[in-house]
Amino acid sequence: MIETFYAREALQSPAAFLTAFTIGIFFGLSLERAGFGSSKRLAGIFYFRDMTVLKVMFTGLLTAMIGLSYFIALGLVPPDGVYMMPTIYGAQIVGGLIFGVGFVMGGWCPGTAVVGLASGSMDAFVFLGGAAAGSALFSETYGWMKPLASAGEAGVKMAYDGIGTSKAGFAFAFTLCAIACFWGSEYIEKVRSGKGEYFNTPFLRAFCVAMVVAAGGLFLFPEATTSAGARQTATAIDSPSEIALLQEIADGKDHISPVELADRLISNPSSVMLVDVRSAEEFAAFHIKGAVNAPLPDLPAVVSARPAGAIVVLCSNGMVHPAQARDALDRLGYRDVYILTDGIDGFIRTCLKPASLRPEPVSVEMAGRIRAWRAWYLDEGHAPPAPSAASAVSQARQTRVISAEELAGMVGKPGLKVVDCREQPAYNTSHVPGSIRLSIESLRGTIGGVPSMLLPKELLAAHISALGIEKSDMVVVIGEQPRDATFFCMALDRLAHENYAILDGGFGRWKAEGRPTDSRLPEINAASYGVSDGADGFTVSFSDVLNSSKGNSAVILDVRPAENYRGEKTDEARAGRIPGAVNRPYTEDVAASEGYSSLKSADDLAKAYAAVIPSKNTPVIVYCRTGHQASQTFFVLKHILGYSDVRWYDGGWTEWAARQELPVEK
Amino acid sequence: MDSEKPHPVSNPYLAGVMLGLTLLASFLFLGVGLGASAGIARFAAFAEGCVAPRHVASSEYFGAWGSNPLSYYLVVMMAGTFFGGLFSALLANRMKMRVEKGVSCSRGRRMSLALVGGIIVGFASRLAGGCTSGQALTGGALLLTGSLIFLICLFAGGYAAAYPLRRQWHD
Structure with missing residues (x-):
């Protein structure tokens, strides 16, 4: 071959x-x-x-x-x-x-x-x-x-x-x-x-x-001599009912969608018999409310016992077994048997996954239906397969932002580490139960003479080990401001940590929603966080930026306030900006509410950045003064909007302004 | 060598078999067919990138090819095609600086038509996702509907435009 x-x-x-x-x-x-x-x-x-x-x-x-x-x-x-x-x-x-x-x-x-x-x-x-x-x-x-x-x-x-x-x-x-x-x-x-x-x-x-x-x-060669039509009906030439069956499959009439099933089970439970064909253990661990369990050989007996006029819906993890069973039942003369599109996983994904966890936008009407389904299907005894914190939020990883409600559902689960980046007194008074305090200032230092650089990965790993964080942990980051949380995310990215998210609205929103708080300090078992070799792949040096600036090969985003960008104000050696840089102050991405601030909605952000960056594949370099504010823009572009080539100039204006040989634009 | 006359061209059917075996080898080793216009387009992206890098990086079509559009197998194949053609032309003593045209067509007119024809072909190849090699020949050999339609339309367009352009070629 x-x-x-x-x-x-x-x-x-x-x-x-x-x-x-x-x-x-x-x-x-x-x-x-x-x-x-x-x-x-x-x-x-x-x-x-x-x-x-x-x-x-x-x-x-x-x-x-x-x-x-x-x-x-x-x-x-x-x-x-x-x-x-x-x-x-x-x-x-x-x-x-x-x-x-x-x-x-x-x-x-x-x-x-x-x-x-x-x-x-x-x-x-x-x-x-x-x-x-x-x-x-x-x-x-x-x-x-x-x-x-x-x-x-x-x-x-x-x-x-x-x-x-x-x-x-x-x-x-x-x-x-x-x-x-x-x-x-x-x-x-x-x-x-x-x-x-x-x-x-x-x-x-x-x-x-x-x-x-x-x-x-x-x-x-036989396979070269059959036409597409003949390939479908080859086995069924002598059986009109098989052709009818194939036609039903072709028309999708053998399927029922999760949404249709979810509504029907609530509004008219006697009109549908939902049969879960998985093993008894799997059924016991989780099943859709209203389902009955039946091993495949018992299906004919179970199906014959259905209430008059009810349809039968078969479900399992996937669709292969139900589909085969459905065809067998059809051959045995049982009509009105359907399979659940995308199986139980699809049902959870389509109907039971909280709207806030979904990568795609959810309409208000749909969000209402999801709430109603969740209320009906997820009562006592029908919790979906007990997720470890990491797997629950591995779905949320696409968004990297989770709501207070989602975090509340995870608190206390093994494998969850909540890191609070607020000021020490604020943390000491009240924090999310079990959360660990971390000062983002402890993540940076003077590297190569440039102050406020994110520390090398070995030092970050040592630090994070002391917090008891392990590679497999789900880390949820809480900041006073979104940029504090996203700065810690830069450290997690440098360590190639997989599962993490920031808490939408930070502690302010958690508190505003009346979620439980604690003032006790957590118990920590120091971990040993391993590091891989090599650079992190997203941090760029001043010479990379200079090349991009000269070659116009990347969109350089200056996320500092407009007066700094224009060179009217500076806290550094020189005033101005990197030649060719475009200004998009990081503050524009933040929406303030009573008591907390959070990142704007993904839709708003997508629109705003679409106007600045031509495509999602365009190389982008973000910088601010010290790398702190730019971490937020980096997070927005890379982790919320999915831009593929985003780099972070950590040295920022501090380094650029101090290197007198570098060109400055005003 | 120059005193020797150019060799006559090969038997077209045997040349065709050689072309077909080359295409077959491309299918079997690379898993893709032959192509030429993509190489030219990548070269265009590279050239445009030298003049206006930022503009190219941000354009939706060329920009999608990244910062080094020349790093692509069809660019390499085009280089091979050039050397294969050079080798064969030298071997057959057909290597000669020339402008081919009908006798009644001026050199300037021929060059202008070559340029405009090139622009049309370059544009059409990008629109159709390939040229005579990548779409008509390769896709035709795979019996793909769209490629065979492209092949038919290519000849339809060519024959439709042939008459007004006849003086370019007629001796």
Whole structure:
């Protein structure tokens, strides 16, 4: 079995590059041998003077098509080992039409022009320059072209499925058509320009027979000879009920959605019998309220005993067993049996997961329904599978922000560490039960002469070990201000700590909601937090920033107040900003409420940053004076909005202003 | 060597088989087909990036290729294509500085048409997600619906535009 670079996701590897280069050599060699270094010959096809393009292209197409079909049919290469381009009708029709115009006008296509240039053609050189300009033009107008570039998107579509035939049948017919084109081309050349040197020659006859035999050989493989339609109904030809069953599956009529089930069980419990087909132990640990447990062999008996008129819904962790059971029951004559879409996990995810924990926005109406479902389904005895703190919030990790309600549900669970970054007196008076106090000032020091730098990971690890935090712990960070919590998150990021979140609204909101507090100090068992080698991957030095500033290769965000950005105020050696930096004060991301402040909603933040940073992949560097405020912007971009390339210039204006050789803009 | 005449081109069917086997090798080793226009486009992204790096980094299409657009297998393949073509042209004594055109077409007109044709082809390749190599040949060999439609439309567009452009090529 051949494993392609594509299948190994290794197309960027040096070995793949070497292979691509070698293949390129043979590609160029083939094109040049065919005489495609001549634009006149290429354009000849459009005037029926020289049909070489058609002959070479179709022969190449047939050879590769038949060859690859054999490799796949023989199981030597998996069908998904080769990348298939999606069909996008609009883009490919319009693109094809204008491509053809450009082809006859320029006399080249991209591949042949490269070969033309290699053999000294000046028009190929000009054409390639044009093609590069045309590509740039597309990039520049991509905003307008996008609707067309995705018009009629249809995914990967095989031509033989489209016309309902088998692959072998299509390939064979295609080969016959190509052969007819070969003979036609030779004839045209003979008549039009007296060439057609292969017309009716023994060579062409033998070549065509060889192609037909090779294509015909594909009929020997059963999987190549079944059409898509036949593949679905192959086992059911003699059973109309099986076809009806398959039709129901195709139409999705064998499923019931979690939302529909949740409403129906509440509003009319006698109209549905929910059967949980998992083991008794799993059922005992958690089940959807109202479900009955039945092992698969008992299903017919349980289903026969359902109340008159009730439908049966089968559920399990996944969907395979219920689906198989449902089909078996259907064959036994039991109708109105459904499976629960996405199983029990899907039910929890769709109906029972708190709205605040969801990565997607939830409408007010939906949030109300979720509350009602939770109230009904999560009463005593039906708590969802007792989550450890870490797993409960591993879902929340996508947002990295949790609500007081969620934290309240986790307090006291093993594996939860709550870290409070407020001032010591405030903490000592009242804090979340079990929380540990940490001063963020203890996380920074003078590194390389620059004050207020986040400490190296070894020191951070030692510090965090003393707090009793382990690698697997879920850490919830509480700050007086969001930026205090996010600064500790920089330390956690540097340590590559996986599970953590900040508490939305901090302690102020916790208190405002009347959650329990404590003034006792927690009991700590010192841990031993390990560190990995290497830099953290997101902290950049002044020289990185200088390069980005000179090369315009990143959006540099100055998150200090506007007067500092404008150079009207400074607490440092010089006033001003890093050349090219854009101002987005960190305070703009914070909303103050009575008694606490929290980060603005993800929607608001997304809108605001979309106006400053062109795309989520754009490289971004954030800085402030000491790295503290910028930690908040970093957190917002990276952990809330999901920007992929965000860097933190910890040295900040302190270092930049002090290094007199660095340029300053005012 | 120059006194020797250029060799005649190969039998197109055998050249086609060689092209097909190259494409097959690409499928089997790389898992992707041949391509040329993406290499050119990546080169364009690189060139534009040298002039206006920030603009490119922030553009939605070129920007998605990252800070080093040339680090891509199709760019390397294009380099291979160049050297393969060079090698073959030298071997067949077809290496010659030239501008190809019909006798009645001026050099300037031919160059302008090559430029405009290039722009159209470069643009169309990005729109369709490939050119004659990456879309028509590669996708055609995979029997993909969209690629075969592209192939048909390519010829339709070419034949439709052939007549007004005939003087460029006719001797």
